[in-house]
Each structure stands twice: as C-alpha cells, then as structure tokens.
Amino acid sequence: MKGLKLKFLLLLFFVFSSHLDLKAWGFFGHKLINRLAIFSLPKEMFTFYKYHIDFITENAVHADKRRYAVDGEAPKHYIDLDVYGDSAFYHLPKYWDKAVEKYTKDTLCAYGILPWQIQIVKRNLTFAFLNKNVKLILKYSADLGHYLGDAHVPLHTTENYNGQKSNQYGIHGFWESRLPELYSEEYGLYAGKAIYINDTQNQAWGIIKHTNAALDSVLNFEKNLTLIFPEDKKYSFEQRGAVFMKVYSQEFSFAYHQMLGGQVERQMMSAVKEVSSFWFTAWVDAGQPDLSLLLENKNSEFLKELEEEQKREIEKESIPSRPHESYIYNPSGFGKFLCAGH
Numbered sequence: 001m002k003g004l005k006l007k008f009l010l011l012l013f014f015v016f017s018s019h020l021d022l023k024a025w026g027f028f029g030h031k032l033i034n035r036l037a038i039f040s041l042p043k044e045m046f047t048f049y050k051y052h053i054d055f056i057t058e059n060a061v062h063a064d065k066r067r068y069a070v071d072g073e074a075p076k077h078y079i080d081l082d083v084y085g086d087s088a089f090y091h092l093p094k095y096w097d098k099a100v101e102k103y104t105k106d107t108l109c110a111y112g113i114l115p116w117q118i119q120i121v122k123r124n125l126t127f128a129f130l131n132k133n134v135k136l137i138l139k140y141s142a143d144l145g146h147y148l149g150d151a152h153v154p155l156h157t158t159e160n161y162n163g164q165k166s167n168q169y170g171i172h173g174f175w176e177s178r179l180p181e182l183y184s185e186e187y188g189l190y191a192g193k194a195i196y197i198n199d200t201q202n203q204a205w206g207i208i209k210h211t212n213a214a215l216d217s218v219l220n221f222e223k224n225l226t227l228i229f230p231e232d233k234k235y236s237f238e239q240r241g242a243v244f245m246k247v248y249s250q251e252f253s254f255a256y257h258q259m260l261g262g263q264v265e266r267q268m269m270s271a272v273k274e275v276s277s278f279w280f281t282a283w284v285d286a287g288q289p290d291l292s293l294l295l296e297n298k299n300s301e302f303l304k305e306l307e308e309e310q311k312r313e314i315e316k317e318s319i320p321s322r323p324h325e326s327y328i329y330n331p332s333g334f335g336k337f338l339c340a341g342h
C-alpha cells in the first residue's frame, strides 16, 4: 500500500477547540481505515464488504456527524483516563454495569465511554448478522470502524485532548491531520488478516491502554521541540482554498514526525487490523451467516433508503427520542443510549 496518493484528498488542517469539534484522524483518516479494513477480511466476508465499500468508506465519519445531532453521542468518542488517577486501568471496571456501580453513569458520561461503546456496537453488529439485516450490518460496521479508529488516537484518551492544559493548543489536529497530510504517502497500510477476538470488551480496553501509553511521547516530544524551535519557525501560513491558514510549519512537522518514529503510521495500521478483526468476530459470533445470500437483492432500493436514514439521523429536527435500533434486534436489550440526556 506504499505510495498511496493520500495528500490530495486530505482536508484542511483546522485547530478546533472542543471535543465536539475534534474528529479523530480527520475525515480522511477514518475513511481510509474503514476502506483498508475490508482488504483484511476472509473471502466469505470480502465479497459482501467489497460490494458495499463506498458506503462503509463514506459512513466511517457518520458517527462524528451525529455528534451534533444526537443526544449522548459525544462521549462515545473518547475517554478521559487521567480523571481516574494514575492507575485508571486498575480502577476502571471493564464492564459497563460494574463501572456504573462504581462511578455512576453521570461520571462515566462526563468523561467519555469509548471502550464500552466499542463493545455495544460490536454486539449490535453481531445481532445484525444474526438477523441477516443488511442495513444494520452496514450501519454498525461503519460505526464500529469509526469508534475503533478513535480508540487509536492518544489524544482521545485524555482530558488534555487538545493540549489546552499544557500550552500545546492545537496538538490534536497536528498529530491526527497535519502529520498524515504530510507523510501518509509513506505509510505502509496492509495490516494482515483479520483474526478472531475471544473477548472484545477486553480487547477494546487493551487497545485504549496501548494508545494511552503513546500519549506521553505525543505531548512531550512536541513540548521539547517547541523549546528548541524559534516561534517564527514553528508555524507558517499555507493557502487552503481562498484563505491562508496558520499551520505547523513543514520544518516543525518533520522534526516531530521524526521524533515520533512512525507512531502515527503504527496507530493507523493497528486501527485497520482491529476494525477488520472486530467485523470478523461479530460475523463468527453470529454463526458465520452466508453473506453471498445477502447480495441477491443488490439492485433493491435499500441502499438509497439507508442513506436517507443516515441523513435524517444527523438532522437536528429529526431527533425525536426514539429507541435505539439495537433494542429491536437484541433480545437482551443491550445497547441502549448509555449517555442520553446529557
């Protein structure tokens, strides 16, 4: 996958100010992760996913769009581990109900629920496979890819998510958008084959733990470089469309990229592998339904309908508090809006 011409597709480099505005990996990164994950699937799944590659790719960012419209969506994209102290992984129960018991739902929702959200969507996807519901298979596959992508961004695991607490304001976009913008052409993004995951909730935590371990270098390397770079060399202005925008300079970006030693690339590659492995696991857990049968009515109107539904979902006016779809397909009722009402 080397030599991918990614640059021309990357979007503007924005420095945003809140969780609501931050989009892990930028739109382009999320789409790339979902798209590449399809190529790691076994052949029994590949044909189906390949057929729907455009939907899975485009809707890799649907969950971020939903943040503006759906109550309780925002905390699904991150977890501020530092608010739980130095031993957050020791203190935080892995399973949602136990975590609610210990910290209350309000606290969990205030600081983000990403690891539990991954598990919910994985279960929803399993039920979608069980019910052979093509619409929901596509919807939850796209969403699962998104949340797993978020789980690979170190700044999605801290309250200091944009360097606002350490005088490094803008670092979120620097790591996840500016660096891929400049260097993703060099990335090798073939992740290998999808593997079955025995305990997906545990795996979600393992991913977050690994991602969080990279946070120190993300912050400290930038801080150290700032100390040795004159202010006028740290930033520059680049033309984006009709406007000039302040961006991290090429020199500063290159120095940071070098110091990180391939960290962004490794995180992206890991995201690709995990997305395909979670999809695969959901399919296996559902008894490996024959997906070729689901391609029979490929000329039907359902894709158009699904796209319309996705559109309606992000229109504010259309948010009646309707029950989460997973209720319909999940006999245990697992998968309700964890943080609705916040």
Ligand SMILES: [Zn+2]
Pocket (backbone or CB within 6 Å): 023, 024, 063, 064, 077, 146, 150
């Ligand atoms: Zn997100």
